[in-house]
Amino acid sequence: MVLDHSPRLDLVFHALAHPARRAIIRQLTGGERNLSELASPLKMTFPAASKHVRVLEGAKLVRRRIAGREHLCRLEAAPLKDATLWTEQFRQFWETRFSALDELLEEMKQQAEAPPRKP
Amino acid sequence: MVLDHSPRLDLVFHALAHPARRAIIRQLTGGERNLSELASPLKMTFPAASKHVRVLEGAKLVRRRIAGREHLCRLEAAPLKDATLWTEQFRQFWETRFSALDELLEEMKQQAEAPPRKP
């Protein structure tokens, strides 16, 4: 089972919760980029963009190597896998089981049986 | 393409970034629950738990219906699908392409060609 109490998952989901950080991740799918390259398409100052990269590093979504005066970043996708595994646990809830027909049937069943809500 | 600039996705990922809220989601896989049921397993006061439910509602992950004095919550999994779709875009980056061997080959190729980083 994938635990809900996982500080790592906290960091990953939080990192993904900002459009600038998602944009950085997408940019890194093109390969290594330095901070200036990552910052330039974002509508904010350089230090602000730099902070976003740090958040991504904290979530292990980005790894940085220093080459001269440049800091080159690369995508580290493993945490994205963890995030996907967590959300995919609930796949059944957005698929057939909760189609309109099944939902109706379930409601009819509940009315007929009136079972306790707790498992 | 799944956009990075999506306020809906901001809300969903932010909602998932707290262990209490993930626990609530998991609890709701067992069916409808009222607020007291959702709050009791959480190590916090009732108003705090209630706020977490509101965050989940804001992200459309939970829908509430009022029955007498109880507020019954149910899971609304569609936003989880959106989140999964976003993260799954990068599946290739945690799979074969970045296996140890491929990574080595890529590094050798880079050393041989020294291509520009930008596409």
Place this chain on the structure above:
DNA sequence: GTGATCTAGAACCATGTGGTTTACTATACC
């Protein structure tokens, strides 16, 4: 009606977040 239960809401507090500006360090280039 009385009392217990379920929930909302407001006030408050500490801390975190996301952004800015300014100043500084270190490397590269000529």
Place this chain on the structure above:
DNA sequence: GGTATAGTAAACCACATGGTTCTAGATCAC
């Protein structure tokens, strides 16, 4: 050596977040 470039660090700000306590309003059970 002097200057431009890449990046950090610190100070500051407005606002959000996550928690508490206390008060109050419905509704249910007896």
